[in-house]
Amino acid sequence: MNIQLTPTGLNPFDDPLDRILAEIALSIQLPPSLHDKAKSRYEAVRRHLETTTAFFDQIEHFYPQGSMAIDATISTRGTDDEYDLDIVSQLGGRFRGMAPLEILTELEAALADYPVQRVLRQTRCVTLFYADKMHLDVTPSLRVYATLDRESLITHAKGPRRSADDRFVDMNAYGFVQWYASRTPLELRMAKEFHRRWLDHAGLAARADADVDDVPDQCDFIVKNTATLALQLLKRFRNIRYSSYTGRIPPSVMLSYYAGLAAQPNMSLSAMLVRLASWIIRDIEQASLYRRLLHVANPICETDVFTDRWPESIAQQDEFAGHLRELIRSLEVMRKGEMCPDTMMDTLRRSFGERVVTRAANQIATEIGGGIQQSRQLYTRRGGLLLPSATAVAAPIVNPAVSVARPHTFFGRKI
């Protein structure tokens, strides 16, 4: 009889390399305080718009898109504590027949007195800048009828005057989110542990205990799948590698598409990151071989092209593939245990940023050192030291290859 078990995912905190990668991901997450604010803020923006004459009764849907919708939000490029969140505002009949710039200008006017630090009209959206460094992009859209759910046209207009380049761009962010979610189902073991630590890191230990059994399938902003964790790390890697770059960079939505493709149950985090990066490299190499630009479209809306603004040249895509190859090479050496810890720290810092890597290592040092002082560690027969997580503590009962620690005190000299 074949029994299909639901994949629960691997706990990234049970493997040393995955643990430091997961700690890095924790450091770049939207923290719980801002997570709660983000939800209430986008609801408040909708309520505000609906009180204005222009938008009263004209908002058909108001929904998160991009990283916010797939739980992959990380700090903005060049920062460790700023977050960009994206909302689509699907508009009603009054806006049909308007030019893209008119719609954007109306939205800007309706939000002009919104209580934030700054309101800025951009090419495709209006951005609200909050004092705590959160940025909320509100993108107006018009539904394309007789197509898949929520396929829409979004506005593209640089302004301040109309231009021949102004246009509507086809997209289906909502459909992409459904596609991504179907590819990256909840991995309960991984999600619970990550969620608990996410709350714990923010000093919400009590809430962490209360919420840990309560990671629902539809829980917004909570990383639910190892592929999404790998996606966050890859986005962070890109942000660091392109931190001083002024042009366009590999778009997040394209990376999300590859994370959806690469997703596979019960893979370790480091293996998933290698798999994701390899997948992108393969497609870039194939495109470059035929002197073509990488072309990635929304899998459920082929006219929604994720690579419409990047890459602009074959050299650009080859450069990104080079960065990814370097990432894979270093991860493979780490996975084999062939990299000394000082070199590993330097490599991780170059890949993910000085501050977050230092913080991750400090967190692990405190936990492991504390565990050893309390003799909570376990050993595998192959000479591995297991960390004092809940899973590991239960291990000797089921795994005779694991032995328990005996108290001792490091002694010796300082040489």
Add this chain to the structure above:
Amino acid sequence: MTAAILSIDEQVAAMRAAWPQFSARRIDRRAQSARWVGSVRPQYASYSLEIRYEVGSLPEVRVLSPDLVRLPGNSEGQLPHVYPPAEDPTLCLFDPREREWTAAMTIASTTVPWALDWLACYELWVMTGRWTGGGRHAGQDIGEARVTT
């Protein structure tokens, strides 16, 4: 009642059972001594360890490879919790005053796991500059021991 001192054959048998990747070399039954070499990977990197033991003395543990990283100027010294000489340090894994190790204990159940602890703490010390595994350096009061730095 004092527990019986274990012979070198008993130590070798215990090592073989618990840590098969450690091969015993130079077993000298007359001198009651042995040398083991094996590869371990407590956390991030793999290490080749050597353990030398002669009944009646303390086990000696060395890291054969890779070379241990030194952190000059670190508050724990350039390499903490070892015995000199600096160019050939041996790991100091227990406090003799606490009687944490006796010849009635197996190396397999004490020295090897403690060396894994040392390596895990050493790696995190190299990564952060903090020795978080506690312990006491010679000359330091017992009251200061086990303090996380």
